[in-house]
Amino acid sequence: MSASTTSTNTIANNSSKSTGYTAENAALRTQGLIKSFGGIRATDDLDLTVKQGSLHALIGPNGAGKTTLISQLCGLMSPDSGQVFLYDQDITAMPPAKRVQRGLARTFQITSVFPEFNAQDNVAFAAQAVAGHSYRFWRPVAKNKTFQQQAADALARVGLSSRAAVTAASLSHGERRQLEIAMVLAAQPKVLLLDEPMAGMGGEESALMVELLQSLKTEVTMLLVEHDMDAVFALADELSVLVYGRLIATGIPSDVRSNAEVQRAYLGAAPA
Ligand SMILES: Nc1ncnc2c1ncn2[C@@H]1O[C@H](COP(=O)(O)OP(=O)(O)OP(=O)(O)O)[C@@H](O)[C@H]1O
Ligand SMILES: [Mg+2]
Numbered sequence: 001m002s003a004s005t006t007s008t009n010t011i012a013n014n015s016s017k018s019t020g021y022t023a024e025n026a027a028l029r030t031q032g033l034i035k036s037f038g039g040i041r042a043t044d045d046l047d048l049t050v051k052q053g054s055l056h057a058l059i060g061p062n063g064a065g066k067t068t069l070i071s072q073l074c075g076l077m078s079p080d081s082g083q084v085f086l087y088d089q090d091i092t093a094m095p096p097a098k099r100v101q102r103g104l105a106r107t108f109q110i111t112s113v114f115p116e117f118n119a120q121d122n123v124a125f126a127a128q129a130v131a132g133h134s135y136r137f138w139r140p141v142a143k144n145k146t147f148q149q150q151a152a153d154a155l156a157r158v159g160l161s162s163r164a165a166v167t168a169a170s171l172s173h174g175e176r177r178q179l180e181i182a183m184v185l186a187a188q189p190k191v192l193l194l195d196e197p198m199a200g201m202g203g204e205e206s207a208l209m210v211e212l213l214q215s216l217k218t219e220v221t222m223l224l225v226e227h228d229m230d231a232v233f234a235l236a237d238e239l240s241v242l243v244y245g246r247l248i249a250t251g252i253p254s255d256v257r258s259n260a261e262v263q264r265a266y267l268g269a270a271p272a
Contacts, residue, residue, distance in 0.1 A: 033082035042068040044245035060242035103190030115169035123151035126183035154182040174205030
């Protein structure tokens with residue numbers, strides 16, 4: 001027990017509970033976040049700081065509470081206690097749509113991909129939705145130059161321009177994931193939450209996604225939840241390890257990787 005506390009403190013540099021808010025360059029931050037489901041503490045007094053301009057990876061075994069955390073960050077789920085800050089603003093009580101308008105977006109929460117519409121129109125709908133309009137006004141969207149231009153730009157950004165006219169239903173799994181990123185980019189996010197973007201992808205598709213996320217690093221701060229360790233170590237500027245709702249380590253990937261407790265709790269047990 002004491003050994004684990006010591007090793008955590010060696011690496012963790014974001015436990016600001018006693019000292020207050022000191023990370024002046026934090027894009028996204030939680031303080032004392034707690035979320036329980038019955039007897040399970042899925043988020044257990046969590047202090048996490050995602051620095052402005054970084055790609056921060058979050059890893060941990062199945063059921064560690066990664067998705068629960070992402071859900072509280074994007075506002076889909078309310079914490080039992082604690083706070084979420086976007087830049088210096090307390091957004092704990094802010095509804096998801098408002099968070100998106102403030103620049104905090106999440107991929108793969110999008111259930112509103114219209115399979116029968118083409119990639120371009122799907123992104124245009126997303127651009128329109130962020131602008132505060134309802135999806136039901138889809139007719140004008142097809143003709144709206146601003147939204148169509150934003151859509152074309154976002155598709156180009158993710159490398160899907162050549163598939164703009166293809167229906168979402170006809171895209172491959174990897175292309176649909178690219179489309180989802182394009183849809184979220186239409187919101188022009190400052191901070192992007194990604195929950196397992198490589199899930200279900202083959203090696204080639206994963207490599208493309210790594211390339212895409214790498215190219216986004218200069219413009220968007222990202223929190224990436226991912227089981228694909230190759231992707232994590234290729235992309236992450238900072239790495240946090242979550243086990244049973246608690247952060248056992250945070251730091252630069254090479255330091256976290258060599259941490260004995262992390263090895264024991266997660267990395268050592270991860271499939272090769
Ligand atoms: N809506 C819910 N109701 C009850 N329990 C939940 C709910 N969501 C998550 N849990 C529980 O909370 C814990 C954390 O789950 P969560 O899905 O956040 O883990 P995870 O780290 O995302 O796992 P995975 O790597 O498998 O995606 C688990 O024990 C899970 O069963
Ligand atoms: Mg999950």
